[in-house]
Amino acid sequence: xxxxxxxxxxxxxxxxxxxxxxxxxxxxxxxxxxxxxxxxxx
Numbered sequence: 001x002x003x004x005x006x007x008x009x010x011x012x013x014x015x016x017x018x019x020x021x022x023x024x025x026x027x028x029x030x031x032x033x034x035x036x037x038x039x040x041x042x
Contacts, residue, residue: 004036011036 001009011021011032018032025032 002038004038007032008036 007021011018016024018029018036022029022032
């Protein structure tokens with residue numbers, strides 16, 4: 001299981017949206033989406 005899968009599983013388990021995760025990390029929602037899809041690792 002990769003980083004993106006772990007991120008998505010943890011996010012959903014916590015009941016958070018990509019937007020909420022992004023806001024907590026100070027990044028864009030699109031970045032969270034790319035991480036989850038495995039498009040970008042940074």
